[in-house]
Amino acid sequence: MTRSDIIDAIAKVLAGPMQHRHMEAFSPTARLNQDLYLDSVLILQIFLNLELEHGLMVDDAVISRKDVVTVADLADLFLPEDDAASAEPAPAAEPMAEFEGGVHGEEYYDIKVHCFVSCLCDGLKRRGIDHRPFYFGIWDAPFGISPRHELLYHDATVSHEPFRLWFERLYRAPVTPWYDHSRSKDENIATFLDLLEKRRETEGVMVMLDLFHLPERENKFNQNPFPHYLMPEMTEDPDIWFIRDPDYRWEGPIERAKVLNAVAQPSVAGGYHFDRAAFQPAADADVVAYLNTCLIRDHNPLIDALRSILAAHVEGRDGLTLSDLSSGLRELPVLAIRKYAYEHGFAFIWRAAKLANSEFEHWCTEIEALHQELKNIHFAAMKLAQTGDRRLIEDVTRRLDRADRFETSIKTRLGAAFDAWSAGFQDTAAPRLKALG
Known part of the structure; x- marks a missing residue:
């Protein structure tokens, strides 16, 4: 099959068995995540349907390729290497920063794997404190299993409290919950707004919001709902907030109303605040x-x-x-x-x-x-x-x-x-x- 044939097969899989709702954006240069809203699971589903419906198969290692950004990139995985190299190149993803000098160098590439932990570690890094020990708890961090035997990364049985207590012990500074589950959502949002209004330069105000309701933010998992912690800050424009999202290595402006809408979703409830000026090395x-x-x-x-x-x-x-x-x-x-x-x-x-x-x-x-x-x-x-x-x-x-x-x-x-x-x-x-x- 040619590259064009494979792109056509991808379109048929999305429009047919997958009944994808964003086909109006489909093209060879369409980005899988940002334009087509395809998360990692849906991309696996494409691989599966291409194999079952069109006989297109790839090796295991190809499924996890990190340089696959566009539809054309995806199609190229099924081409012989020479054919893919000769095809017109699609826009490349922005490269990730690499660490220099290996593990003993001045810089070490920082992997993000847990939003609650990453927000606190952002404060440590900005203080010049080694944050890596706090990630020890993540490789086997608790998760849930539903009564229907479904794996759950976010569940009522999973608490961030042990991480909070360990952080206070390791770095000898308070991390204070501000969300009161006995109060209404509106009352908690009022508390959140008050904390933002009074926030000092070294303070972080963490809020849990449903990232699914912030389509402006890249969300490669595209879960619905997708509870996620990030840290907003007010700006000189009352309608625009500056958002720090350490887990996704992103920061930038987003409309205040859109952030508050994501916070107000019934799928999420939680928040903490801290002052990084008090953090000390472990x-x-x-x-x-x-x-x-x-x-x-x-x-x-x-x-x-x-x-x-x-x-x-x-x-x-x-x-x-x-x-x-x-x-x-x-x-x-x-x-x-x-x-x-x-x-x-x-x-x-x-x-x-x-x-x-x-x-x-x-x-x-x-x-x-x-x-x-x-x-x-x-x-x-x-x-x-x-x-x-x-x-x-x-x-x-x-x-x-x-x-x-x-x-x-x-x-x-x-x-x-x-x-x-x-x-x-x-x-x-x-x-x-x-x-x-």
Whole structure:
């Protein structure tokens, strides 16, 4: 097939089985996320339908390519390498900044994986304080499973309170909740506006809003709803706010009314404020206590949950069928990206213990492979759900085993390096973060 044929196939998949609602923006140069509102799950769905309906297949590694921005980029993945190189280039994505000098260099590429944590770490970085220890809690951060055996990144059973308390212990400064769940939404918004009005230069006011209702903001997951923390600031124009979104590495102006509309959604409720001027560097003993809490060495909670969800659908529990498995894993991409927090753990220990940069690079590759395998699991499970072919269960199970091995080896090496470095520090008693399982 030619590039044009593949683009036509993509259009047929979107307009046909996927019944996509934004086809008016479709063109070879249309951006998958910003123009067509295709999140990572919908892009997997395109891959799946291209395979099942048009016989177009790609290798596992291609599914996670980060340089795929436009429809043309997507089509090029199915072309022989020479044909793709000779095709007219589509507009390139803005390149990410790379760190220089490896893990021991002056700059280290900062990965964002959790909005609550990223807002607080933004304050630490602006104070020149090492924020990486606070990311230790993210690789196995708690999540939920619904009564319908659906994976949930945001759930009433999941609380940010343990992270807040650990932050106060590590960096010895208060992080104060301002949202009062016993009061009405209007009353809480009034509190929020008052905090913004009185905000000092070094203060951050975090608010949870539904990012789905801010279409101006890039949202590669495009979940609906999508609870998310960011930090607004007032400007000289009363109708425009300046928004800091550390987790997505974005800041810029957005209309006040649109932000407040996203805050007012019934799907969200929460907020905190802090003064970064009070933040202090974490003591080694507290870092030791925190990592000992966060590094769950004997199992991998997310993999365990995926096994449980798969079994529930395979066995038909609670009236489920294999076709329900797609919705059961809908939010996996939001949780899978948290595994990149392991890089913060390795970066901290490798710098503290002055370990070889080459080995750090190796484990970064292994972390990337873990994330890739989680994406492969998702794709294989979607294929199982759409086809109902029970022979594919073995493929999903095999990939789960592979991801389990990846993560276990990552934890084992990180734990060994951490134990060697921390042998001289006393681990003091501290509250324990709860993880699923």
